[in-house]
Amino acid sequence: MLEVKNLTFKVNENGVERSIVKDISFSMENGEMLVITGPNGGGKSTLAKVLMGIEKADAGQILLDGADISDFDIDHRAKAGIGFAFQQPPRFKGMTVDRLLGLAAGEHLPEQEACRMLSAVGLCAKEYLKREIDGTLSGGEMKRLEIATVLAKPHKLCIFDEPEAGIDLWSFSMLIQQFERIHRKKDQMLMLISHQERIIRMADRIMVIDDGKIKHIGPREEILPALLTDEPSCTCMDREQ
Ligand SMILES: Nc1ncnc2c1ncn2[C@@H]1O[C@H](COP(=O)(O)OP(=O)(O)OP(=O)(O)O)[C@@H](O)[C@H]1O
Numbered sequence: 001m002l003e004v005k006n007l008t009f010k011v012n013e014n015g016v017e018r019s020i021v022k023d024i025s026f027s028m029e030n031g032e033m034l035v036i037t038g039p040n041g042g043g044k045s046t047l048a049k050v051l052m053g054i055e056k057a058d059a060g061q062i063l064l065d066g067a068d069i070s071d072f073d074i075d076h077r078a079k080a081g082i083g084f085a086f087q088q089p090p091r092f093k094g095m096t097v098d099r100l101l102g103l104a105a106g107e108h109l110p111e112q113e114a115c116r117m118l119s120a121v122g123l124c125a126k127e128y129l130k131r132e133i134d135g136t137l138s139g140g141e142m143k144r145l146e147i148a149t150v151l152a153k154p155h156k157l158c159i160f161d162e163p164e165a166g167i168d169l170w171s172f173s174m175l176i177q178q179f180e181r182i183h184r185k186k187d188q189m190l191m192l193i194s195h196q197e198r199i200i201r202m203a204d205r206i207m208v209i210d211d212g213k214i215k216h217i218g219p220r221e222e223i224l225p226a227l228l229t230d231e232p233s234c235t236c237m238d239r240e241q
């Protein structure tokens with residue numbers, strides 16, 4: 001279970017303090033899929049980074065299965081069971097794909113296993129194993145590789161920030177299957193940040209974040225109709241044609 005209490009994150013811009021995450025509280029049950037959506041710049045990625053320890057909260061508390069991880073750095077949070085896929089994955093010059101997957105899995109992976117992980121996100125495995133994670137990989141290749149590193153082992157909480165961004169329709173369908181597989185097992189919490197209707201429709205609960213605050217949170221059946229009928233000024237969701 002994840003419990004987030006009064007989480008606040010501020011930045012200092014030219015001497016002026018600005019709150020990006022404003023006193024956010026919510027919880028997640030084991031096995032739950034929570035989809036976070038909301039307008040661009042609302043604070044979704046920042047909230048996710050604060051949960052992963054990439055950004056340090058100014059106030060608030062984070063409990064994972066009852067343990068207070070608020071003061072843990074990113075490595076400790078990863079060890080405590082949080083996996084994170086960036087909206088814009090970092091590149092690691094000099095690091096090969098198979099080595100990164102091994103690090104993510106916590107052990108050296110036999111070639112067959114690394115290939116299986118790449119295939120699960122639609123990458124033609126053998127072609128990629130010895131590739132460097134540098135500027136030669138396309139945005140969509142980076143994105144799927146990043147997701148593969150989180151899928152490389154089970155976590156208590158998996159956070160995927162806009163997993164659909166920049167990937168082709170075929171790979172998108174494969175990703176949906178991966179999320180459904182994890183969701184069915186009911187042993188990991190899945191937090192997906194997304195603007196995609198197909199992903200939003202998979203949620204047990206939906207959270208809408210706007211201006212650093214939770215605007216809505218509730219079961220999918222309750223929140224989705226409101227999202228679908230929201231006026232066009234609400235740019236939080238890409239609707240399917
Ligand atoms: N370190 C920082 N310094 C200054 N401003 C920041 C910082 N981090 C985030 N912001 C600002 O905080 C706001 C929220 O950013 P964030 O990336 O969390 O939004 P988002 O909801 O993920 O948006 P999107 O849907 O476009 O991905 C934006 O206005 C962003 O410019």
Ligand SMILES: [Mg+2]
Nearest residue numbers: 044045046087
């Ligand atoms: Mg974002």
